[in-house]
Structure formats: C-alpha cells, structure tokens
Amino acid sequence: MENYMILTFGTFISCMINIIILFQFIEERNERKINNRFLNILLKTAAFLIVVVINELGKPVLNIVIWVVLFSFINIIFYRNDNKKLRYRIFEVPVLILILSVCETVGVVMLEYILLKFQIHGIQPVMIKSMELTFSKLVVLNVYYLIITRLWREDFAVKYTITQCLIQVIIILFSMTNIAVIIVAIPKITNITEYILILINMGCILFADLYFLYLARFVEENNQLKVKLKLLEQQSLLQYEFYEDQKEKYNESIIILHDVYKRLNLIEEMYQANDHKAALTYAKEIGRLLIPLSLEDYTNNPILNVILNDKKRIAIFHKIKFNLEIGIVDLSFMEPIEVTTIFGNLLDNAIDACDQVPQDRFIKVKLDKYNDFTVINITNSTAPIERWHHGKPVSKKGKNHGIGLLNVENIIKKYNGSMVLEEENRIFSCKIIFN
Secondary structure (H helix, E strand, O other): HHHHHHHHHHHHHHHHHHHOOOOHHHHHOOOOOOOOHHHHHHHHHHHHHHHHHHHHHOOHHHHHHHHHHHHHHHHOOEOOOOOOOOHHHHHHHHHHHHHHHHHHHHHHHHHHHHHHHHOOOOOOHHHHHHHHHHHHHHHHHHHHHHHHHHHOOOHHHHHHOHHHHHHHEEEHHHHHHHHHHHHHHHHHHOOOHHHHHHHHHHHHHHHHHHHHHHHHHHHHHHHHHHHHHHHHHHHHHHHHHHHHHHHHHHHHHHHHHHHHHHHHHHHHHHHHHHHHHHHHHHHHHHHHHHHHOOOOOOOOOOOHHHHHHHHHHHHHHHOOEEEEEOOOOOOOOOOOOOOOOOHHHHHHHHHHHHHOOOOOEEEEEEEEEEEEEEEEEEEEOOOOOEEOOEEEEOOOOOOOOOOOHHHHHHHHHOOOOEEEEEEEOOEEEEEEEEE
8 A cells, every 4th residue: 555655646746747848848839729727727637637547557558648649639729829830730749758758768777777886775666666757757857948948949049158057057966966865765764654755855856856947947038038128128229319310300400491491482582573483493493302301290299200201201212102191199108219119110010021022012000099099000011921929920030030029019018008910911910009
C-alpha cells in the first residue's frame, strides 16, 4: 500500500509538470477560442485527470499515444492560429512530446549512471522509480526552459544578459545539489515516514525548479519589453518633434502668405491704375501658386491639421488618392504627442501598404462623433496580409518593425478605447473608438 501511494504521488507530480509545459507551449503560440476562465481551468483539469488515469495503467505505449492524441486534439479544437498551416499545427505538439520523452529517458539513464558510478546500493525499487521521475523531470524542465523555448520561438530575436545566464546556472546547481543530497541520504532511510518526507522534498524541488525557471524567463521577457518601450518612446518623441517643427514652419508660412497677399493687392491696384494687364495676370498667377503652401484647417486640433496636411502631401506624391471626411470632434483629452503617435503611425502604415499595390491606391480617413463616442476609421488599399498575430498584422520588415502599432495600441488602452484591424478584399481597415 505504501509503495502504491509513493508511485501515485510521483505520477501525480510528473503529469502535472508535463501538463504545465504543454499548455504553456500551446498558449504561447496560439490564441484561445474560448476566453472563459472557468472553462479553460476545466479543460486543463480534465486533461490532467485523463493523463493521470492512463499513467496509472502502467502501459508506456498507450501512455504516449494518449498524450499525443489528447494534446493534438486540444491544440486544434480549442486554439487557433491563422498564420500556420493545419499540418504544422498537427505535428508541433507530437514533436514536443517526443522531445520531452527523449529528455525523460536521458534523465533516467543519467541517474542510473550516477548510482552505478558512486556505487550507491540498497535503495528500494519504489524509491528508485520515484528518483527516476524526479531526475527525469529536472532534465525536462531545464531542457525546455533553457533550450527549447529559446530556439523554438516565433517572436523577436532574444539577447541574454550575463545576469540572466548566471541566475539560470544557479537554478541548475541548486537542483542538482538537492538531488545529490537525496541520493546520498536514501540508503540510510529505514522507515516509510522518512521515505514519504524524501518524496515530498523531491516534489518541492521540482516545483521550485519550475517556478524559478519560469521566473527567469519572465525576467528575460520583461527586459525585452523594456527595450521595446524605449523604442516606442524614442519613436513618439521623434514624431512629435518633427510635427512640432512642421507646425512652426506652417505658422511662418501663413504669416508670409498674409504679407504676400497684401503686396499682391497693392501690385494689382497699381497695375490696374496703369492698365498693365500682363502684370495683373502675372500677379494673379503668383497668388495661385502660393495657395498650396497654406495649411488647410480640417479640425480644431493644430497638430492634427499638420499631420493630415503632411500625409496628404506625401500620399499625392506617391500617387495615392487621399480622402478626408472630418466631422466635429474634440481630441483635447489626448496629449499632442499622443495625437501624433496615433495618426502619424496609422497613416504611415497606410501609405506603406498602398505602396505595395500597383493600382487603385487610396486612403480614406473618417473622423467623427457618434453620440458619446469619438470614432476614427482609416481604410486603405493593401496587398493580402499573410500573417496575423493576436489580431495584428505581422510586419515583413523584420525586427523592431510593428513598434508603431504597438505604441498606438498602448495609447488607446490608456483611454479605455478599442481598436479593430481587418483586411478583406485587399482593403485594410482600422477602426478606433473612444468613449
């Protein structure tokens, strides 16, 4: 009875760690179809109970088949990823399970070698089995978090600091030291209570290892987000400074134009008095040439006017039809730098997308107020978007591109707004709503 309890406890811990790893792997690469928290907990609990029962049967072949079939089913039915082909998604989970199984086998062989090398004998078979579970899971955890998660990732390239590497080395040494102490102590144990305490200690080692490895990875990703944040801040500041400079230039242009028109009026009157028709025609022509230099007032927001005028000029240069439908809206709840970030990034993206289209290039900007909602709707022609990730198109330009859209999203969240991005029939739309 005691032996059965020990083996059951070991199986329980082993299955739980494998479940945690597999669900982390699936959720990091896919989106949930069901966002209900209770149902997701129920799914994971059901999967855990199924694999525990199958493991208790003690049939290795059936065990591995159930793991592969169950988690492949969960990956396909309860998660989605529009950027991956179905056959890739079908095979990625079985491949991971195969890798983890190989790691477990390596862990068992390593433990057997250690026991043989140091001539440690007199250990009960049930405790050897428990030690094999523990040691093999340590190998699995370290291989998964230190190797697989770094090589098998889909996001930006990762650079690791010396501190991060040192922390992970300390975690490994901590685990190995505890296991070594247990291996030395087990032959001296004489009663079942001590065996149970040792087994509990093994479980604590595994979960501590899992926690610290996950924490180290969290710190690593946090550092990457800090790098992104710096890029966001730099981009926003550069855009804001550029449009502030442009606003000043436009203000100077308005003053100059006002003065020019005065002078033109004087010239016109003088030439009318002297009947110099050719000179009058020339003066009017100068007036018409100077009109494009003026800033059109689309809104009551000076910085937005600058942005819209600038992007319209760029679009026309790129032979893109630029249409504006501006209602009566008030964006004073946002800082000028935030207005710059939202409209500057979205219109830059729209122009870039139109550049990939050979004909029928257009950008339409609608800005209006409906009841208590401020609505921004930007549509543009685009080439078909091949990859999406969490509702956003994946940039083809490589590392650090797509930062602007993330910056826009952060500002929208700040004001409890929402953004929806869609692409249909080669038309991309961005809809933003502020309450």
